[in-house]
Amino acid sequence: MSTVDNTPRWLAVAALAKIKNGAYSNLQLNQLINEHRMDRRDINLLTNMVYGVIQHRLTLEFWLKPFVRHPHQLDPWVRELLLSALYQWQYLDKIPQRAVFNETIEIAKVKGHPGIRRFVTGVLHQMDRSGLPAFDTIEDPDERLSVTYSMPVWLIQELRQQLGATKMEAIIASLNQPAKQSLRVNTALSTVSDVTTALTNDGLTVEPSKISSLGLVVTDGQAINTEAMRYGMFTVQDESAQLVVPALNVQPGDQVLDACAAPGGKTTQIAAELDADAGGEVVALDIHANKVRLIGQNAARMHVADRVAATELDARKVQTQFDDESFDRILVDAPCSGLGLMRRKPEIRYEKQLQDSLNLQKIQLAILAAVAPTLKKGGIMTYSTCTILQQENQDVIAKFLADHPEFELQTTPTEQDLKADRTDKTLSIYPDDYLSDGFFIACLRKK
Structure with missing residues (x-):
């Protein structure tokens, strides 16, 4: 067996070919990491290459085009092999060009036939001789x-x-900068100080979030593999996403509806604020049975299952199971285009069109209209998305308020007083603001 069969470069090419055919980058990476024994350095290189090629795909294809007459007629793995070579050569300063070219040619030799090896060798040498085309x-x-x-x-x-x-x-x-490894401390079980100590003792480097009082950012090491993670002392959650639940101002005895809950990150954050003995409960809805099970599993891992009722139900049909004025608080973390997550899920940028946002707006408005009657008078409904387009954000809130005069828009609060000088009552976090995910949060009070 060749020595290149299980290298990060070989695995990256295999993953990229599958992702180009519709697989999700994060799922492909997790599968490869679980199937192959790799040290931290190899895992980092594999992850860097896969996300890097996806993030810079249009740039890399522009550079490749002069040297390959019909790039889209290549076998997918050959195209991804050349793009990954370009990515390493242009973006990874610590890897010598010679090493990149040599291993790329070796992969072509082992994975393909002699003609492919000659083709790949010729393209790489021609790039080196001629130089890459300039953007100008x-x-x-x-x-x-x-x-x-x-x-x-x-x-x-x-x-x-x-x-x-x-x-x-x-x-x-x-959006082409690396995503931060951010965590939310589970206050039902631990404290920021205790989690920081536990991770530091495991050899990780951790710093407090500047966005969320419950957030930590890991700058070195992998938190997901620690005992603290397995025990539920924290969960992986972007800093921006952590701002949504505090805006609800949940009280210990509240009845809360999480209308679009899977996989349960915000559900468990809500549950940590509740007291089961005082009657506090969060009803967590999702339309798919497998995702409802995932909510339950996350609630169990985070030790808040006694406060979570995971329920299979389309939020647009909530009134078939719940009476008017059933809930003190409602969270609608709505299905959206996800364009605020492009740093973390780079393939989104190539999959979405403006029409997707307009189609989603109809669903978002339908969910808000369906759950609104189940909120008690004086209660708070928080609407959030992980997108950065106003069609799914400000426009949705404006349309909802025009049709529902019984609601009024309140200023979205943050514990860290973020964007204190903003004139909008809603809160928009853009990916360049804090190098976190893009997010939108609006708080609506029922009069």
């Missing part, structure tokens, strides 16, 4: 931005229209 050869300014930052033209144009050219470019530039 692209005449159209939006296409140039698209290739430079590997972002679809429609999204560049939409963000410019909504936020201005300067903010748009800051956002798209930030």
